[in-house]
Amino acid sequence: MSNEIELIKDPGLPAHQHRRTDVDERYAKIAERQVAILFLLSVAGTLLLIYSYIFIDIDTFIFIPIFGDQNAHQLFLGLGMAISLFFIGAGAIHWAKQLMSDEEVIAQRHEFRSDEEDRTELVKTVKEGAAVAGLGRRPLIKRTLGLALGLSGLTPILLLRDLGPLPGDELTKTSWKSGTRLVTDPGDRPIKASDLEVGAVAQTLPEITGEDKHRKLSDVAKDAVLLIRLRPEDFNLDEERLSWTHEGIIAFSKICSHMGCAVALYEQQTKHLLCPCHQSTFDVTRAAKVIFGPAARPLPQLAITVDSEGYLIAQAPFNEPVGPSFWERSS
Amino acid sequence: MKRLSRLRRHRAAGPLLLVFGLLTIGTTFQVASAVTNTTTLNADRSAQIEEGKQLFLKGCSSCHGLNAEGGVVAPSLIGVGAASVDFQVGTGRMPMADMSQQAMRKNVVYTPEEVHALAVYVSSLAPGPEIPGDELLNYERDGSIAEGGELFRTNCAMCHNFAGQGGALTQGKWAPSVMGVEAKHIYEALITGPQSMPVFSDKTLTPEEKLSIIKWIKHAETEPQLGGVALGRVGPVTEGLLVWTLGIGMLIGVAVWLAMKAR
Numbered sequence: 001m002s003n004e005i006e007l008i009k010d011p012g013l014p015a016h017q018h019r020r021t022d023v024d025e026r027y028a029k030i031a032e033r034q035v036a037i038l039f040l041l042s043v044a045g046t047l048l049l050i051y052s053y054i055f056i057d058i059d060t061f062i063f064i065p066i067f068g069d070q071n072a073h074q075l076f077l078g079l080g081m082a083i084s085l086f087f088i089g090a091g092a093i094h095w096a097k098q099l100m101s102d103e104e105v106i107a108q109r110h111e112f113r114s115d116e117e118d119r120t121e122l123v124k125t126v127k128e129g130a131a132v133a134g135l136g137r138r139p140l141i142k143r144t145l146g147l148a149l150g151l152s153g154l155t156p157i158l159l160l161r162d163l164g165p166l167p168g169d170e171l172t173k174t175s176w177k178s179g180t181r182l183v184t185d186p187g188d189r190p191i192k193a194s195d196l197e198v199g200a201v202a203q204t205l206p207e208i209t210g211e212d213k214h215r216k217l218s219d220v221a222k223d224a225v226l227l228i229r230l231r232p233e234d235f236n237l238d239e240e241r242l243s244w245t246h247e248g249i250i251a252f253s254k255i256c257s258h259m260g261c262a263v264a265l266y267e268q269q270t271k272h273l274l275c276p277c278h279q280s281t282f283d284v285t286r287a288a289k290v291i292f293g294p295a296a297r298p299l300p301q302l303a304i305t306v307d308s309e310g311y312l313i314a315q316a317p318f319n320e321p322v323g324p325s326f327w328e329r330s331s
Numbered sequence: 332m333k334r335l336s337r338l339r340r341h342r343a344a345g346p347l348l349l350v351f352g353l354l355t356i357g358t359t360f361q362v363a364s365a366v367t368n369t370t371t372l373n374a375d376r377s378a379q380i381e382e383g384k385q386l387f388l389k390g391c392s393s394c395h396g397l398n399a400e401g402g403v404v405a406p407s408l409i410g411v412g413a414a415s416v417d418f419q420v421g422t423g424r425m426p427m428a429d430m431s432q433q434a435m436r437k438n439v440v441y442t443p444e445e446v447h448a449l450a451v452y453v454s455s456l457a458p459g460p461e462i463p464g465d466e467l468l469n470y471e472r473d474g475s476i477a478e479g480g481e482l483f484r485t486n487c488a489m490c491h492n493f494a495g496q497g498g499a500l501t502q503g504k505w506a507p508s509v510m511g512v513e514a515k516h517i518y519e520a521l522i523t524g525p526q527s528m529p530v531f532s533d534k535t536l537t538p539e540e541k542l543s544i545i546k547w548i549k550h551a552e553t554e555p556q557l558g559g560v561a562l563g564r565v566g567p568v569t570e571g572l573l574v575w576t577l578g579i580g581m582l583i584g585v586a587v588w589l590a591m592k593a594r
Contacts, residue, residue, distance in 0.1 A: 019593050059555075066358055067560045074559060097593040184535050186481055195534030199524045202535035203485050228529070264489045267500060267527040274501050276489055281501055292501070 013104055021098050031098035038091030045083025052076035171328070172321040174206075174222045176302060181207040182227065182251070182312045185220075190311040193247050196229040199268045203227075203254070206314070222322055224254035225302055226264055227312070228284055230271065236285045244303035246312065251302040252288050253322040256280060258295040260324045273299070296325070346584060353577055376451065383452025386445055390426055399456055404430060411523065412459020413450035418519035420446045422512075424526075432503040433526060460522045468514050470542040470549070479547030482540055486531065494564040495551055500527055510552050514545045 021028040052073055060072040135142050181190045182204040191202060204225045208215060232248040244250075252273070256263045261277035266284070272291070273282040280293030288299040300322050303315035321329055338344065388397065394405035401407030408416075419425040420441060424434040441449065450462060484493065490506035492498045497508035504527055509517065521541050524530035531541070562569035 017594075021593075061555060066354070069556065070559065071555065071557055074557070078559075093589060097591075102593070185485055186478075187537075187540070189535075191535055196532050197530050200530035200532045200535070202532070227535075262489060265500060265506075266529050267504065268524050268529045269527055270501070272501055276498070279501070 016104060019098065019102065022102075028099065031094070035091050035095045035099070038087045038094060042084050042087035042091065045080050045085075045087060047080075048076055049080030049084060052080060171323075171326055174318055174322060175219050176206050176223065176225075176314045176317045178314065178316050179307070180314045181307070182225065182304065182314070183207045185224065191227070192310050193249055193306055193312060194310075196227065196249060198229055198231055198248065200229050201226060201264075201266050203264065204251075221260075222255065224262065225251050226254045226266070226273075227251050227304075228266060230284065234271065234285050237287055241287045241301060244301055244315065246304050246306060249304065249312065250284065251304045251314075252282075252284075252299040253302065253318065255299075255323040256295060257297040257299055257322075258293070258324060263299060349580060353580075379448045379451040380455050382445075383448035383450070383455075386441070386449050387452055390440075391449075394427075399453060408453050408456070410457040410459045411453065413454035413462045414460040414519040415523040415525065416450040416453045417446060417462045418516050418523060418525055420449055422516055433505065436507060460519070463515060463518045463522075467538065468518060468542070468545075470514055470546040473539055474542035474544075474546030476543070476547050476550050478540065479543035479545070479550075482536070482544050483547050486536065487544065490528075492565060495548055496564045498565075509548050512548075514549070517545050517548065518542075 021031050056073045056076060058071075058073045061069045062072045062075075064070050064075075130136075182202075183190050183206070185203045185205040188205075188207070190207065191204065196202060204227050205215070205220060206223050206225075227249060228251075229247075229249045232245075235242060235245065235248075235250075237245070252263075254262050254264055256275045256277065258275065258278055258280050261275050263273050263275040263280070263282065265274040265276055266272075267274065271284045273284055273288065274280075275282075275293065275295065278294050280295035281291050282288040282295070282299055283291050287301055290296070290298060300318045300320050302318060304312055305315050307313045387395075387399065391399075391408075394402055395408050396402050396405075399408040416425075419434070421439065421443075423437040423439040426440060427434045428437065439446070453459075454461070483495070487495075487509075490498055490500065491509050492506075495509040497506050499505050506527070518541055520528060521531045521536065521544075522533070533541075536544075562573065
C-alpha cells in the first residue's frame with residue numbers, strides 16, 4: 001500500500017445520448033406535428049376568446065356539473081385566454097425539448113474587466129467632454145447646477161413629513177361623553193332599557209348632536225359599542241363594575257383589545273363573546289375577562305345608566321383607550 | 332391482475348389520482364337543503380292544546396320535564412312562546428338526535444299540524460313571542476334590499492358570514508347557513524334567539540328592518556355567480572385551499588415536465 005494520494009482524473013463529459021428524434025427522422029416528423037398541434041390548440045383558444053367576447057351574452061348562464069350555474073361569457077373568455085396562452089408555452093417547450101439541438105456546449109468564463117485600451121479611451125472622452133462644456137471656465141453654471149441638484153435631493157426628505165403628524169390623544173379618546181345617548185347602528189334610534197329582552201343584543205353608536213349629522217368612519221371605528229342584556233343574577237362583577245350596568249344591561253367596546261377586529265359574536269347560552277379574527281373569547285359575566293385566545297386585556301366596559309326620559313346614556317367616557325395596544329398606551 | 336398493476340405503475344397514475352382526489356373534495360361542497368311546507372290549521376284551540384300536550388308528553392317531556400319546567404339537560408319552556416317552538420321543531424332541530432354541542436337542522440319529525448299543536452300548547456303555559464303571520468311576513472312589499480344588506484353586515488355577518496353561509500363559534504358550536512331558510516323561521520330566530528343566537532328586540536331592530544334582512548337573504552340566495560365558482564362563498568379559506576393544492580400542483584407538474592430530459 002502506498003501512501004501517495006492519486007489525483008482524481010477529470011472524467012470529461014459523458015457520452016452524448018441522442019434522442020429518438022435525432023436518430024430517426026420519423027420521430028422528428030411526429031414531434032414536428034405535435035408542436036404544430038399544440039400551436040393550433042392555442043389558435044383555437046384565441047378564437048374561443050374572440051367568439052365568446054362578441055357572441056355570448058353577458059347574462060348567459062350554463063350548468064356545469066359540480067360547479068353549478070356559471071356565467072358562460074366569463075367562463076369561455078377565461079378558458080379561451082388560458083388555452084391560448086398555455087399552449088403557446090407548451091408548444092415552445094415541446095419544440096425545444098424534442099427538436100432543437102441538445103448538444104452540450106462549453107462556454108468559457110471571462111474576466112469582468114474591459115481592455116486597457118477601452119478604459120483609457122473612456123477617460124479621454126470624459127475629459128474632452130468636460131473641456132468642451134467649459135465647466136471650468138463658467139463657474140456660474142457650475143454653481144447653479146450644483147444648487148439645483150442639491151435642492152432636488154431634498155424632495156424625498158420633505159415627503160417624509162407625510163408619515164406624521166403624531167396621532168396625539170386621538171387613540172385614547174372616543175366620542176363617548178358623560179350623558180351621550182346610545183343609539184342603534186344603523187338607524188340612530190335611542191334605546192330604552194325596556195327595549196331589550198333578556199338575551200338580547202344591540203349594536204350601538206353614540207348619538208350625534210349638532211348640525212352635521214354625518215359620522216366619520218374613523219370615529220365609528222372607535223365608538224362602536226355592543227349592548228347585551230343578561231339576568232342581573234348572572235353577573236359576577238365587583239361593586240364598581242356592577243354600578244356600570246343597568247338592570248342587567250352591560251355595554252362593551254366592540255373593538256377587540258388584540259388587533260381591533262369587531263367583537264360581536266355573542267353566544268347567548270354560554271355568555272361568551274368571540275372575536276372572529278383570532279378567536280379571543282371574553283366572558284361577559286366577568287366584565288369581558290379573556291378566557292381564551294391572544295387578547296391581553298378585557299374589552300373596555302362603558303358605564304351606562306338612564307336619563308330622565310328613560311333612554312340609555314353613558315355615565316362617563318371609557319376609562320381606558322379602546323382597541324389594540326400602541327406604544328404610548330399607559331396600561 | 333397483471334394489467335391492474337401495470338396501470339398502477341403508469342406514469343399518469345399519480346397525477347390522475349391527485350385530480351380524482353381534488354374532485355372528490357370539491358364535490359363535498361355541494362350540500363342539498365331540505366324544503367319544508369307548513370300550513371296553518373284553524374282547529375279548536377282547546378283541542379289543539381290537548382293534542383299538543385299529548386305530543387309533548389311523548390316526545391319532549393323526558394328532557395324538558397312533564398310540565399315543561401326544564402331539567403338537567405334542557406331549559407324550561409315556560410314563556411318561550413309559540414315562535415320558539417315553531418322554529419325549533421319546525422326546522423327539525425328539536426327533538427335533538429343526540430346530546431351534542433348543538434341541535435342541527437334536520438328532517439322534521441312532526442307534521443305541520445302537530446308542530447302547530449305543540450306551539451299552541453307551549454304558548455298556553457305562559458305568554459311569549461307569537462308565530463309571525465303571513466300578513467306580517469310580506470317582505471317583498473315591506474323590505475328594502477339595500478337597508479337589509481347594511482343591517483345584515485352590522486348585526487348578522489359576524490357569525491353567519493358576509494354572504495350568509497354560516498361560520499364557526501367556540502367549542503364546536505357553529506352559526507348555521509341562512510340560505511334556503513323559510514322567511515318565517517328567520518323571523519322567529521330573530522325574536523326568540525335560539526341556542527347560541529342572541530335576541531334581536533323589535534325596538535332595536537324593528538319589524539320592518541327584520542323584513543329588510545329577510546329580503547336581502549332571499550336576494551342573496553338567488554344571486555347569480557358572476558365571479559365564477561363561488562367555492563362555498565366563505566372567502567379566502569376555500570380560495571386559498573384551491574390555489575395551494577390545485578394551483579401549485581399544476582405549477583409543480585409543469586416544472587417537472589420542463590426539467591425532464593427528452594428521450
